[in-house]
Amino acid sequence: MPNSKPSAKSPAKPAAEAEDRTRDRSRTEEGILNAARSVLVEKGFGGWGVNGIARAAGCDKQLIYRYYGGLDGLAEALGTQIARETEAALAALPAPEVDSYGALVAALIDAQLHVLRSHPVMQRIIAWELSEANALTRAFADARSRALMAWFAQVKGDFTAPPGVDAPAINAVMIAAVQQMVLSSGTIGGFAGMPLAEPADWERLRSAIRRLILAAYDGSGTPTAG
Amino acid sequence: MPNSKPSAKSPAKPAAEAEDRTRDRSRTEEGILNAARSVLVEKGFGGWGVNGIARAAGCDKQLIYRYYGGLDGLAEALGTQIARETEAALAALPAPEVDSYGALVAALIDAQLHVLRSHPVMQRIIAWELSEANALTRAFADARSRALMAWFAQVKGDFTAPPGVDAPAINAVMIAAVQQMVLSSGTIGGFAGMPLAEPADWERLRSAIRRLILAAYDGSGTPTAG
DNA sequence: GAGAAATATCACCGACCGGTGACAATTGCC
DNA sequence: GGCAATTGTCACCGGTCGGTGATATTTCTC
Structure with a gap:
């Protein structure tokens, strides 16, 4: 199956960054949890919030609410x-x-x-x-x-x-x-x-x-x- | 001028609260410092900021900047x-x-x-x-x-x-x-x-x-x- | 293929933050 | 009295926060 989805978007991103655009909930959840840890370590609990964690995880903060039910749920999982x-x-x-x-x-x-x-x-x-x-x-x-x-x-x-x-x-x-x-x-x-x-x-x-x-x-x- | 300025300080406020409206810089400074302490005790250092301290002191936050040079100076005084x-x-x-x-x-x-x-x-x-x-x-x-x-x-x-x-x-x-x-x-x-x-x-x-x-x-x- | 469901993104809200400039009220000095 | 310095107040700015609804995109099911 030749990747003919967008006619002109063949090697738009030459994978130099190995950006994996496939959707994978479990991996996203893991990324959020890891981001939550690193933000906590680097910023302390005062800087531990949805905006910063989503930024560090490279995803939208909405996913934190969807997958963990917000900050409380994320903290519980952590x-x-x-x-x-x-x-x-x-x-x-x-x-x-x-x-x-x-x-x-x-x-x-x-x-x-x-x-x-x-x-x-x-x-x-x-x-x-x-x-x-x-x-x-x-x-x-x-x-x-x-x-x-x-x-x-x-x-x-x-x-x-x-x-x-x-x-x-x-x-x-x-x-x-x-x-x-x-x-x-x-x-x-x-x-x-x-x-x-x-x-x-x-x-x-x-x-x-x-x-x-x-x-x-x-x-x-x-x-x-x- | 409808606001007939009370020629003498007639008892517009019957002093029920003993509100002292006289201006006194040293007392204001002391009030700010006390407010800084109580805010620190009650809210913790995460909630220690100019807005909350001014609120607790009952004055404008501008005075914190004028008298203490901002949060850093206030912390130093504290x-x-x-x-x-x-x-x-x-x-x-x-x-x-x-x-x-x-x-x-x-x-x-x-x-x-x-x-x-x-x-x-x-x-x-x-x-x-x-x-x-x-x-x-x-x-x-x-x-x-x-x-x-x-x-x-x-x-x-x-x-x-x-x-x-x-x-x-x-x-x-x-x-x-x-x-x-x-x-x-x-x-x-x-x-x-x-x-x-x-x-x-x-x-x-x-x-x-x-x-x-x-x-x-x-x-x-x-x-x-x- | 078509449609539904899951996944991800965007735009926006109200609230609060630290900080600043302009302005009103009082006091002290002459 | 007049006038200037001091003291206090108000309105505003840009930014970040937590949180949410609507929407785009991918994947699964048939």
């Missing part, structure tokens, strides 16, 4: 996608080989630091949660909190916290510190005079966190010889 | 005001009576928690710092960081950290945790499954923080008998 992939990221982490509850928690907090550092979208979402309290951010926070606790419960196995120690509170404090540090490194480049840019900075942070956790749980903060 | 009052708040805290470096740090972190919890404007500014990296938020963060470190250095007196402990890193971690917890309590109402609403919740957080610090510095996290 949230479930994030939840899925973080769940997978946590599940893919090697089970830490430890011999104490404190060492276990230290490994888990360290894993959190690693995952969050490599996930700019989640950093933006956390900043969003800290800035606005609406149904969307609450849903985000709830999902994250539940995933976190489920993962914790699943991976801790037979280990139990020493008696007399409020493990949930201490763990929450340390995760809070990790989040604040990662977020602050992204915007300010450090925190309270402590730089967070070079790998050595992060190693320093990791050892401080490790010392805090081990001391709180196991009683003596003997740093891992080194 | 920043110096905040810096002054937090400096005063920290200086007004009673010097902690402690007998160890760990206890000192625990008291200072606790003071930070107290000050930040009672200062919603600063909470908003911190959330701002975590969300956007511009000249303004960097200035905010720098000022806060310097004030924090100066206060720390001034109040620590003769105490010195135990050898082999990275005190700046550990202190930064704990302050980061405090900030994240306070900010999260304001929007989500808790953190990682730990509620932060009732006074008992905050007491629980305080003791967890105290245990972490004491254990890291003094080697044994004996909770304050109680």
